[in-house]
Amino acid sequence: MRDPKQPEPLNSRMNKLRFAFQLYDLDRDGKISRHEMLQVLRLMVGVQVTEEQLESITDRTVQEADEDGDGAVSFLEFTKSLEKMDIEQKMSIRILK
Numbered sequence: 156m157r158d159p160k161q162p163e164p165l166n167s168r169m170n171k172l173r174f175a176f177q178l179y180d181l182d183r184d185g186k187i188s189r190h191e192m193l194q195v196l197r198l199m200v201g202v203q204v205t206e207e208q209l210e211s212i213t214d215r216t217v218q219e220a221d222e223d224g225d226g227a228v229s230f231l232e233f234t235k236s237l238e239k240m241d242i243e244q245k246m247s248i249r250i251l252k
Contacts, residue, residue, distance in 0.1 A: 176233050186227035
């Protein structure tokens with residue numbers, strides 16, 4: 156068990172989730188809006204996906220994660236939507252020698 160007085164390890168699940176959340180929360184208001192998510196997705200996929208497909212993905216993602224119906228995804232909603240994902244494995248850097 157971890158000592159609660161010690162800072163959380165940088166590679167902890169919660170820190171990885173905070174990092175991922177901050178990548179989307181462009182205006183740092185604590186929520187990921189539809190517009191912010193769409194902007195980030197555009198940067199990630201470039202021209203490989205049509206604008207219509209990107210908007211559909213964005214709308215569906217926000218709708219599924221937005222539990223309080225405010226049209227945005229809070230950090231709590233973000234963590235809940237990813238609770239079954241293996242963040243520890245997916246967000247790691249392997250150094251090969």
